[in-house]
Amino acid sequence: MNAAATSHALPGVKLPELTTSKFNHNSSVHTCKASGNSNSTVSNLQKLKLDEPIKNIGLAGKRFCSVGVCTHPLSETESDSHVEDEKVGVLLLNLGGPETLVDVQPFLYNLFADPDIIRLPRLFRFLQRPLAQIISVLRARKSKEAYASIGGGSPLRKITDEQASALKSELEAKKLPANVYIAMRYWHPFTEEAAQQIKSDGITRLVVLPLYPQFSISTTGSSIRALQNIFREDKVLSKLPVAIIQSWYQRYGYIKSMADLIEEELLSFNRPQEVMIFFSAHGVPETYVVDAGDPYKYQMEECIDLIMQELKARGIENNHRLAYQSRVGPVQWLKPYTDEVLVQLGQQGVKSLLAVPVSFVSEHIETLEEIDMEYKELALKSGVENWGRVPALGCTTSFIADLADAVIEALPSATAMSASSSPLISSSSSQEFKRDPVGYAMKIFVGSFLAFILLLSPRMLSAFRKPVV
């Protein structure tokens, strides 16, 4: 476990009591539920109060619960309300992608203008937008080439639409009629558009479901912040009961669906038992984990362990590795890097390799271009002879059914986001400031100065322009 993952990724977030459980391979039901749902199928429960600082309960960085549901403490009136009388909405959070090559630069601008993607010291936040403009222009050419090679745009919107409609059908089949909305962080349909639709449809209870299995400050965290900002400013939305599922990588339905895909893909090799299972996750800068307490790395490692345990239970005992891809800019990202590990494996004599994208559930630029083209070529050049790739989950039936169950489990614990005491928006830096204001001020001053020099240096600018591999 990484000691740095002790603080919560959304610092100070108060969560209701969640029940925790052991992962149960023999069970076809989920092993964890939010408390408040009396129909619990949970075994080996251990209560974990998440509104206490995590480090005080000796479970730093660990989440044993399959669904981290983030709400405010339930009031009696709210917890008494009947779900059957509600107009239920489900909001899927996703990244978004450029639909045409013309969209690429403005999409990149939106991405780099996000303070959860380029984390500038507070004093230099005024540089965020000009920097985003420079970096997006510098990166646009390479990025356009990549999108051009997969047909001229991102498939993300289409796939997310399909997932939304599959989830809606599955919820209906499970007797929970619901409207399903999509909020993309950096391209259409933007979070604002989804929020307006939710409001005009008169939704009375909302479950927020990120399409990222693992939590990262840069993905789910950023989307929740954006949502929180919009909801808090709106009279109606600020009162809407909302349940936020923060991560769901431990759910058995997800783990089983991933194992199914891997098992099936292994069969396409001549000697399946000799294939190295190579998990490739999207990276994040190392400082996210080490300084900001992003649980992403820990959750990723736990996720891979769970998938491998599930495969082992099926008699599949292949070797496996985890590496991180898609780094951007000159800073250190989570290691080991996918490109470096592929070269090492080839040189070490690994002949058959199955790539498994694991941080995202749709095909996108980084599966279709980076893995299928760049990494495949690199692996084959390095000595790998047989290459395969597990498809993204997309609309796999067992996976969508499990997402529907996650929504149903989360629904009863929805409460209003409005309470202005909500700490969802508060940042780790404000907590640090409260703890040690002088040290914090010094750090900001020195950090800002260095950041300013670094950010405008030719090396930094060219690192954003260069393709990583």
Ligand SMILES: C=CC1=C(C)c2cc3[nH]c(cc4nc(cc5[nH]c(cc1n2)c(C)c5CCC(=O)O)C(CCC(=O)O)=C4C)c(C)c3C=C
């Ligand atoms: C779990 C998934 C993702 C994490 C974590 C993540 C962090 C992260 N990403 C960038 C920079 C870029 N990401 C880009 C595309 C992109 N990123 C994700 C997912 C995660 N990103 C997806 C699904 C996509 C693809 C969308 C699509 O169009 O198909 C891009 C644009 C493409 C490119 O030019 O490479 C950039 C840039 C950072 C800096 C970051 C963490 C800080």
Ligand SMILES: [Fe+2]
């Ligand atoms: Fe990314």
